[in-house]
Amino acid sequence: MLRYILGRLLAMIPTVAVPMVLLFLLLRLTPGDPAVVMLGEDASVEQIEALREEMGLNEPLIVQFVAWLGRMATFDFGSSIFLRTDVSSAVLGAAAVTAQLAIFAMLIAVLVGPLLGAVAATSRSRMLDKAMVVGSTVGIAMPTFWLAIMGILALGVGVRIFPVSGYVPLTHDFWLSWYYLALPAIVLGVLEAATLFRYARNGVLDTKHQPFVRTAQAMGIPSRTITGQYVLRAALVPVVTVIGLSFASMLGGAVVTEKVFSIPGLGALLLTAVERRDYPLIEGCIFFIAVVFVVVNLLVDIVCALLDPRIRFAGKD
Amino acid sequence: MKNRKPAIALTALATTAVILTGCAGAGGTAPAASNSGEPTEGGELIVASLPAMIDPYVTTSRSNWMVAASVCEGLFANGANMEVHNGLAEDYTYDAETGEYLITLRDGVAIHSGGTLTSADVVASLQRYAESDAGELFGELVSEVSAVDDATVRIATVSPTGAIPALLAVPDTGAYILSAASLEAAGDAELETLDCTGPYQLDSFTVDDSAVVSRFDGYVSREEEPDGGAGAKVAHADTIRFVPLNEDNVINQLRTQQVNIAPQFVSMDQLAVYESDPALTPIVSPGSGFSLIQFNMQEGPFTDLRMRQALMNAVDPEAITLQQMGSTDYVESTSSMFPSDSVWYSEAGSEIWEARDPAQSQALLDEAGYDGTPIRLLYRPSSDNYGPLLQQQLEAAGFTVELLAVDKATFGDTRTDPGAWDIFLAGGTAYSDPLTVVFLNDSFPGWWATDAKHDLVAELTAGADFDERKPVWDELQRLIWEELPFIKLDHESRLIVTSSNVTGLEPAQGTARGFYNVSLSEQ
Numbered sequence: 036m037l038r039y040i041l042g043r044l045l046a047m048i049p050t051v052a053v054p055m056v057l058l059f060l061l062l063r064l065t066p067g068d069p070a071v072v073m074l075g076e077d078a079s080v081e082q083i084e085a086l087r088e089e090m091g092l093n094e095p096l097i098v099q100f101v102a103w104l105g106r107m108a109t110f111d112f113g114s115s116i117f118l119r120t121d122v123s124s125a126v127l128g129a130a131a132v133t134a135q136l137a138i139f140a141m142l143i144a145v146l147v148g149p150l151l152g153a154v155a156a157t158s159r160s161r162m163l164d165k166a167m168v169v170g171s172t173v174g175i176a177m178p179t180f181w182l183a184i185m186g187i188l189a190l191g192v193g194v195r196i197f198p199v200s201g202y203v204p205l206t207h208d209f210w211l212s213w214y215y216l217a218l219p220a221i222v223l224g225v226l227e228a229a230t231l232f233r234y235a236r237n238g239v240l241d242t243k244h245q246p247f248v249r250t251a252q253a254m255g256i257p258s259r260t261i262t263g264q265y266v267l268r269a270a271l272v273p274v275v276t277v278i279g280l281s282f283a284s285m286l287g288g289a290v291v292t293e294k295v296f297s298i299p300g301l302g303a304l305l306l307t308a309v310e311r312r313d314y315p316l317i318e319g320c321i322f323f324i325a326v327v328f329v330v331v332n333l334l335v336d337i338v339c340a341l342l343d344p345r346i347r348f349a350g351k352d
Numbered sequence: 353m354k355n356r357k358p359a360i361a362l363t364a365l366a367t368t369a370v371i372l373t374g375c376a377g378a379g380g381t382a383p384a385a386s387n388s389g390e391p392t393e394g395g396e397l398i399v400a401s402l403p404a405m406i407d408p409y410v411t412t413s414r415s416n417w418m419v420a421a422s423v424c425e426g427l428f429a430n431g432a433n434m435e436v437h438n439g440l441a442e443d444y445t446y447d448a449e450t451g452e453y454l455i456t457l458r459d460g461v462a463i464h465s466g467g468t469l470t471s472a473d474v475v476a477s478l479q480r481y482a483e484s485d486a487g488e489l490f491g492e493l494v495s496e497v498s499a500v501d502d503a504t505v506r507i508a509t510v511s512p513t514g515a516i517p518a519l520l521a522v523p524d525t526g527a528y529i530l531s532a533a534s535l536e537a538a539g540d541a542e543l544e545t546l547d548c549t550g551p552y553q554l555d556s557f558t559v560d561d562s563a564v565v566s567r568f569d570g571y572v573s574r575e576e577e578p579d580g581g582a583g584a585k586v587a588h589a590d591t592i593r594f595v596p597l598n599e600d601n602v603i604n605q606l607r608t609q610q611v612n613i614a615p616q617f618v619s620m621d622q623l624a625v626y627e628s629d630p631a632l633t634p635i636v637s638p639g640s641g642f643s644l645i646q647f648n649m650q651e652g653p654f655t656d657l658r659m660r661q662a663l664m665n666a667v668d669p670e671a672i673t674l675q676q677m678g679s680t681d682y683v684e685s686t687s688s689m690f691p692s693d694s695v696w697y698s699e700a701g702s703e704i705w706e707a708r709d710p711a712q713s714q715a716l717l718d719e720a721g722y723d724g725t726p727i728r729l730l731y732r733p734s735s736d737n738y739g740p741l742l743q744q745q746l747e748a749a750g751f752t753v754e755l756l757a758v759d760k761a762t763f764g765d766t767r768t769d770p771g772a773w774d775i776f777l778a779g780g781t782a783y784s785d786p787l788t789v790v791f792l793n794d795s796f797p798g799w800w801a802t803d804a805k806h807d808l809v810a811e812l813t814a815g816a817d818f819d820e821r822k823p824v825w826d827e828l829q830r831l832i833w834e835e836l837p838f839i840k841l842d843h844e845s846r847l848i849v850t851s852s853n854v855t856g857l858e859p860a861q862g863t864a865r866g867f868y869n870v871s872l873s874e875q
Contacts, residue, residue, distance in 0.1 A: 067763075074411055075412040076412065079793060117405075180600070199605055294598070295598070
């Protein structure tokens with residue numbers, strides 16, 4: 036397994052580097068640059084050209100690329116053009132906010148989705164199961180922004196349980212920080228729970244018909260033990276995969292949720308950076324997201340192997 | 353037994369929600385107590401508008417001057433209808449022969465960092481402004497800014513012009529006066545703080561997070577009645593916090609008083625809803641701006657006047673207004689570049705605009721030899737969403753239209769390339785002087801640079817005072833309709849929405865504005 040992990044870690048280099056090169060090219064080839072955004076609508080063509088020159092945006096692409104490559108090789112993302120701060124600290128700061136939201140949302144999703152999925156599977160075809168299946172279908176079909184707005188109207192404006200937007204840093208007030216994130220976490224968590232519900236329900240139903248379950252039943256092992264110790268464990272494999280990918284996705288920025296709730300996370304940071312064509316900041320955000328995806332994928336594979344010994348790495352173990 | 357499991361799970365979630373609910377009320381900012389509905393001193397006013405940069409000189413984007421407008425002042429100030437008043441200038445004289453201004457400063461004006469305003473501060477500020485992108489026109493017109501004594505500044509112009517006070521009137525120009533010491537300390541770098549004079553002073557600014565200003569106790573206000581950015585200014589709120597505008601959620605932020613003022617609220621089509629909501633107060637500022645169709649006068653089919661005339665005849669401004677605003681109640685149908693309450697209002701050339709007839713478009717297109725080559729219409733759906741409607745109107749008149757829907761950055765870049773577009777959609781604001789109308793610059797994308805225009809602009813610039821300049825502007829206004837470098841559509845109202853506990857915010861034209869004379873009352 037160690038060899039497998041090392042191999043996967045080495046494979047991370049091209050997996051991250053190739054998208055970064057493509058990103059560099061796409062950004063420079065896309066119309067619009069930070070000079071235009073910085074100077075504003077009333078700027079003349081001459082003023083824009085002068086600022087471009089000053090910012091080095093008029094250098095030939097190959098010259099810009101070589102300089103960029105040198106910086107990337109040393110993980111030097113430079114400074115954000117608009118934030119006037121180090122890209123690494125800006126990205127890590129925003130990622131910490133997103134991670135807090137993602138953890139909260141996943142906690143809700145993991146507590147609700149798989150549990151209800153297992154319950155639905157064990158009461159298959161009954162009214163409860165059907166109701167939960169319909170509910171999860173609605174949840175999966177619901178757009179994030181719609182549920183977010185409905186949540187705000189119901190729980191923020193209507194009964195005023197939660198704040199309608201904003202973020203309080205953990206260092207400023209620990210409990211208030213979680214409180215401000217509660218509504219966005221519920222929105223994300225409910226949507227994610229609907230997906231996990233489907234995977235858990237299907238996983239349990241599939242596993243219940245596996246030969247090893249029949250064998251266990253024939254051996255007289257109590258039904259509760261079979262479900263709790265064997266069925267759920269095997270059924271969790273696809274659920275863990277989905278949890279991992281969803282978590283990575285959220286860490287990559289829950290763009291819509293962060294935007295609607297004014298949460299200064301990675302998604303909001305990336306969106307603003309793209310609007311402003313803040314090249315260094317876009318590159319920093321994308322690099323971070325790419326690394327997160329690769330690492331989380333690796334972790335998911337390892338956890339799946341631990342859950343299900345039948346899984347073999349690259350057919351060598 | 354099995355049936356209890358979902359109940360247990362739901363109970364757990366509900367318990368979590370209830371625990372979190374217990375935290376409710378811990379956050380939020382309450383204003384100081386007062387009698388119900390009465391304005392009060394104190395509290396924190398939260399404004400949903402945060403500039404990307406604090407330095408008023410580095411950008412031409414007026415919304416970036418929103419913080420500076422509460423913290424700093426200029427020699428001159430715009431009233432609510434964009435007329436020009438004295439600001440830090442007590443008085444001034446203008447010699448039309450030499451083109452020289454002698455400006456006397458108000459006495460005893462305290463600066464945030466200590467000391468009082470002197471001519472050295474004004475000279476340093478205006479020199480920096482003249483060299484900046486925001487002050488390019490001022491820089492072109494002025495040959496020297498110098499101090500006569502501590503309280504008198506001399507501005508010498510390249511050639512006589514009566515336009516200088518309008519070009520230096522804030523908040524809708526970047527001509528704010530800052531301390532010479534702070535400008536010297538910043539050198540060529542962008543300003544990170546604002547050391548000047550105003551009812552508030554800047555405490556902190558973090559990009560994309562917040563700018564916080566607090567009452568400046570040393571401020572010495574003018575004594576005239578408040579009028580837009582001019583007259584008396586009182587800091588009722590202890591602090592003003594500027595936060596980023598959340599377009600998706602700002603109305604709910606206002607309803608719950610998490611935000612108090614949304615000054616850049618563009619959409620008017622939900623006005624009736626806001627008016628009927630007791631938690632909100634909509635404030636409508638008539639004549640605050642207009643939509644505009646800009647022609648490419650340098651390359652392509654619209655270098656031909658007949659093509660521009662054909663397009664003008666094809667446009668139905670009322671349909672565009674209805675689509676943009678949902679009603680024609682809050683527009684002023686006028687051909688003038690200035691609204692009817694402006695001293696610069698002019699009906700010259702209105703007969704050309706009013707005589708438009710879609711039936712004439714095809715004849716003009718035939719006359720111009722238009723062969724159906726697609727017209728490239730560049731626009732931003734985020735701000736000028738009537739692109740598809742205009743396409744429909746033009747195609748009904750015989751044009752073939754290719755829509756180029758882009759984001760803000762692409763728009764700003766693409767329109768600087770004359771080979772990349774034929775018409776683009778933009779917007780104008782309220783102006784204090786014709787020379788501040790950006791579309792009239794030769795270098796503005798569209799590149800309107802005819803001899804007739806140059807002659808009139810030169811005459812307008814050289815005019816000593818309003819009486820001398822207004823007839824020239826009337827001629828230039830007529831020329832706009834005759835040469836059609838762009839089509840100015842109806843004047844629109846702009847909407848500010850506040851939470852219902854905000855009092856004292858008066859309608860004002862222009863984009864930037866300060867938030868003095870505004871207070872919070874307890875509901």
